[in-house]
Amino acid sequence: MKSILIPTSHFCFISAPLRASSTDIHPNTKWIQNGLTVAGGNGQGSGINQLYSPCGLYVADDQTIYVADRDNHRIVEWKSGATTGQVVAGGNGQGNGAHQLNGPLDVIIDKERDSIIISDLENKRVVRWPRRNGTSGETIVSNISCVGLTMDENRSLYVVDQGKDEVRRYRIGDTEGTVVAGGNGQGNRPDQLFGPWYVFVDRDHSVYMSEYGNHRVMKWEEGAKQGIVVAG
Template sequence: MIFKMLTQDLNIIPLRASSIDIHPNAKWSQNGITVVGRNEYGSGTNQLRYPRGLYIDDDQTIYVADYGNHRIVEWKYGATNGKVIAGGNGPGNEANQLNHPRDVIVDKERDSLIISDWGNNRVVRWPRQDSASGETIISNIACFGLTMDENGSLYIVDDIKHE
């Protein structure tokens, strides 16, 4: 389940380390709201299976790295079902497949997703708009997490090399 965390004054706090600006005296609500994955785990468009990374864009669309289903799921604000926008074709290393994705971010400049395809030791760029496949942009890397700064520089955590 993915929770929307609210401060006491009900302002939404982005859940991405690179974009969080939390006041040191912020008080957290003790009652989070489930906004994604409200059902038992599974492979339906309203379900997730071992979700890992997530990204929330400027429109409050949530992108989830659905590790156990080998896909990235997009949840529009207020939606009760997600939409598979990357992978979802079983585990594999073809251009239309992912294998245990761990993280996902949005590259606003290229209107694409950057995906940590951990099981394939690669980082993939996948267009956000109606694309059936992505392209490998970095190979031979056990990418465990990633983020992008405001200048478009990509930062990656390599699980195997401890970098």
């Protein structure tokens, strides 16, 4: 079997600041019945009030939204209540230059360095851009089919390498990375992954990931050699 890269026109991935492992919701809670458009909504396009096949997004503490605007090859910042966005990375056409992106799929914020970390899928790299007034980025992970990103409270970076069916952790200063889930070839055994995509890390450093190919969600505790199925 070969790894799969699924077209993402109909997928959206959400990252948010690390949150508690459980949330108390009152049993009589009522939910708003209609959604509110907070970014885009003006048809497909490249205008600053438009998006084109948006994929991953990150919601900052102040409710500012950062969107991986895949087919516009850019990251767009939408402040709460704004009717237009602002390009904060890419937006210089499709390409592999330091000032360009090519099909970005996911984005997170490194608050300590005030920077944006991007899964630049078609360029097979993970890049870091300044969060404010950035004109180019630096490659921090190369030769990777990265489809998802997250970061723990220690600022360790977790990347989903769908090409190798594994999740790797990069601690600060680490250039090689450590496999924390999968890494045993593609398959459906507890020690394998098949088409991993979305990733989340809890406060115990357990890694959760959705597997497109195995139709399941797995949990890998820190240091574990295999995962357990928690959904699917």
